[in-house]
Amino acid sequence: MQHSLTYSVIEHIKAQVPNVSNRVYWLYDGVTLTDKVKPFVTVEPTVNSSRSLHFGRLDYEETYVFTIGIRATSASELARLGDIVRTALRQPNITLYDTQSSVPTVLGVFYCSVGGTIPMPAENVSDETSKHRCYMDVEVTIYRRNGSSLI
DSSP: OHHHHHHHHHHHHHHHOGGGTTOEEEOOTTOOOTTOOSSEEEEEEEEEEEEEOSTTOOEEEEEEEEEEEEEOSSHHHHHHHHHHHHHHHTOSOEEEEEOSSSSOEEEEEEOOEEEEEEEEOOSSTTOGGGSSEEEEEEEEEEEEETTOOOO
16 A cells, blocks of 8 residues: 555646656655756655554554655745645545556545645755755555455
């Protein structure tokens, strides 16, 4: 499910934020951002958890957390792009893609819960990649019946 949700969040941002439609990157170990042209957005899966909702353990919820990074060329562009990305992720009915096969297919829809935005100052003023950046936490919670076949 983590892979499908990450792919779906990336595709949604590409479709809804034209300023960065071809510059949304899946962030994982080994990915370097040094040569990327700003503005761009990164999507990094961070934490997921699950818990039972009832004594009989028939129903449970899974929560997936993503860190969305935004990097821009100026403070004003960062503020504007942050608003656009936040608004896009708050839209209802974000398409969920099944990435189990070589060609992703539509599986359903989901909603994102967007947390606060955290501005990140550059640690080194000569590092252009780290200037004008911020991060926001996004959660997706899925409710399922134990043993269900959803991905």
